Amino acid sequence: MRRILCSSCANGFNLHPEDERDGWKLRKIEIPVQVPTDGSHRIVIETDQGVVSDTPVPIIVCDTCNDEIPEGTIGVAVTMWRGMEPDNWEDKYTKK
Numbered sequence: 001m002r003r004i005l006c007s008s009c010a011n012g013f014n015l016h017p018e019d020e021r022d023g024w025k026l027r028k029i030e031i032p033v034q035v036p037t038d039g040s041h042r043i044v045i046e047t048d049q050g051v052v053s054d055t056p057v058p059i060i061v062c063d064t065c066n067d068e069i070p071e072g073t074i075g076v077a078v079t080m081w082r083g084m085e086p087d088n089w090e091d092k093y094t095k096k
């Protein structure tokens with residue numbers, strides 16, 4: 001699971017004790033956000049009929065509160081996983 005959150009939502013985001021017992025791990029990295037330059041930041045809406053909408057998104061919004069996180073300001077990239085740690089994806093969302 002990958003999310004980008006604003007700093008205030010990220011502060012309250014932690015694993016539940018049951019999730020930890022089930023082997024879930026959490027990685028939180030603060031980054032100056034940017035919209036990925038490769039067009040991969042999209043909203044895809046799927047129904048039983050297939051993909052009905054696949055739109056590039058020009059801004060980053062917090063996945064919890066939906067507030068915009070303006071480019072270059074600090075957001076928190078959150079990754080949750082079990083088993084193998086996922087590869088770095090945060091870099092694509094990090095303003096250089």
Ligand SMILES: [Zn+2]
Pocket residue numbers: 005006007008009010062063064065066067
């Ligand atoms: Zn938020």
